[in-house]
Amino acid sequence: MDLRARITDLMRPAREELAEFVAIRSVADARQFPPEECARAAQWVLDKFAGLGFSDAHLARTPDGSDAVVGSRPGPNPDAPTVLLYAHYDVQPPLDDSAWRTPPFELTEVDGRWYGRGAADCKGNILAHLLALRALGNDVPVNLKLVVEGSEEQGTGGLEAFVASHHDLLRADTILVCDTGNAAVGHPAATVTLRGMVNVVVTVETMASELHSGMFGGAAPDALAGLIAMLASLRDQHGNTTVTGLDNTQTWTGAPYPPEQFRADAGVLEGVSLLGDGSVSDMLWARPAITVLGIDCPPVTGSTASIVPRASARLNLRVPPGMAADDAHSALVNHLKAAAPWGVHVTVDLEAIGSPFQAAVGGAAFEAMSAAMSEAYGKPMATLGQGGSIPLCNVFSDTYPDAEIILLGVEEPLALIHAPNESVDPGEIKALAESLALFLQRYAALRG
Incomplete structure (x- = not known):
């Protein structure tokens, strides 16, 4: 059975697994939600990856008091390249419950999308990691490291400080930051700049x-x-x-963001003009x-x-x-x-x-990811910017200057991350999982 067929089979129980994860109210703010919820989410992540060969997976307390799930899984030989998988299990607060069309912590399917806080940002990305590794089984051709943090949404810098004081623990040849997404459903992209x-x-x-x-x-x-x-x-x-x-x-030199698509994605009212005299991409990313x-x-x-x-x-x-x-x-x-x-x-x-961030492109990992995403989605991989900031990327870049850093994920505009009615397209989870699995195979071959 090929990877696509395996992941298709794995998607059948994936909804219930994500529902279980979304039901954990892992808002990293003890003023709003009990800290036990983040502890439950961290343990959920630890158990899932421990069951996939990360035998040393453990909770690491970071300087802001949050726990990160850290672990490793050796590849076929020590000389194989090392890939670090990153995501976060904490979520934004639901804000106004009355603004949600469905219960925020109950995964609910509406018109083919799965609604719930964290369904996309970032629990959907964690599910994609799990599906990719399950599809590969014992045939993971690289050394893997894992870090899933618990305070990204709070911006308190726990993992940033942890990385700076644990250089060797997370050192890798390539770092996959799965906390961004595509410009539209079904259109693969790697994020190469952050404001x-x-x-x-x-x-x-x-x-x-x-x-x-x-x-x-x-x-x-x-x-x-x-x-x-x-x-x-x-x-x-x-x-x-x-x-x-x-x-x-x-000006922006990567993929364009069509104005009509942006108007729809942003919900701009009839007759209201978009801002600026540059293109949408210029205004958002440059x-x-x-x-x-x-x-x-x-x-x-x-x-x-x-x-x-x-x-x-x-x-x-x-x-x-x-x-x-x-x-x-x-x-x-x-x-x-x-x-x-x-x-x-x-x-x-x-x-x-x-600080802003700009990823290097053109290396072996970037080439492998471009090929993997193009195969999984059936469309060429584009390069995008992101208006949001991920300070950890600069910490990774400064700490591991030789590592390639690639940002990707399931969080396209319709996901409405950080807002009421957050959702994920299950097709994005499936395609990302296939992309990750294909990437690990292609990257090992290029570096072999």
Whole structure:
């Protein structure tokens, strides 16, 4: 029986296995969910991989207090290449339960897709790992290492710190980061760039206290109006990000993202324009992008006829490869202060910063993955960028500079990861599993 037929047979019980996994509410935030749920998920992962030859699989406590599942499986000989499999078992909180069409922690099939928190991000990717290894059976031609972390969604850096202090434990020739996906269902892709990010809180202060707008309005400086003017300076009339000192003309050279597909994927309302004067791919993956995440000011309900003396906004700046995150942070701070009107007092506090990432392409692993995905999906493998940040990729790159790092997964746009109604197309799990199995065979042959 060939790999495709084996994986087809394995898909029959796969739904129940994923349902069992999704039912574990492994949100890595003890304020919202009991930590025992993450412990259950970690043990679930450990047991599954221990049953597939990772006899030394164990839980490793990381510096942020989360547990990573770590293990190895020797190949046919020590000289065979080593491949590290990465994923994470923690999930985002479900957010508003009422916004879900199905119970968030109960895998439910609707119109051929499987709905549930973590079904795609990232438990569906873990299932694909398991299916690939089961399909290969005893014929895995490489040395394997495994790390499945438990705090990726919290961004607390537990595994990043663990890698830095356990160099040899996870050292590999190729690292498969299964936490991204394709541009569309059935269209294989490897992610080759990740945008970095800068999160800041900007605060404007103008007066000692609120003042009655009838008595003082017109001359008294309004902090909220000052903040709005500063925020308005961050984009031009076309929606381009215009932070002084940052290049907003870079272009994307990989696969395009058709505007009509993006409009559908993003749910853009009729008549509303897409932002920027570049292509969708340029705006998503090659250029800086500023987002106002939140504003602290009086809410409409309960507001009074008062001039606001203090207002704040939380901003997120996505930083494409080719720009240094530290330089982007400095540019944003300088821009905000220069744009501040009327001499208002401005403070800009840094919350978080992460560097962009660019993967090397053209090596033996990349060539093997391209061939494997093309065979599994029946279409050529494209290269994509991702707007999100995965700081671990930079840690892997710095720690193992000779390793090839390939990002892939089941998390295409319809998956709605991090949002209500997350789902996975089971065909993506099947095709990814076949791709992974074929990759291990082809990579061993190329490196043999």
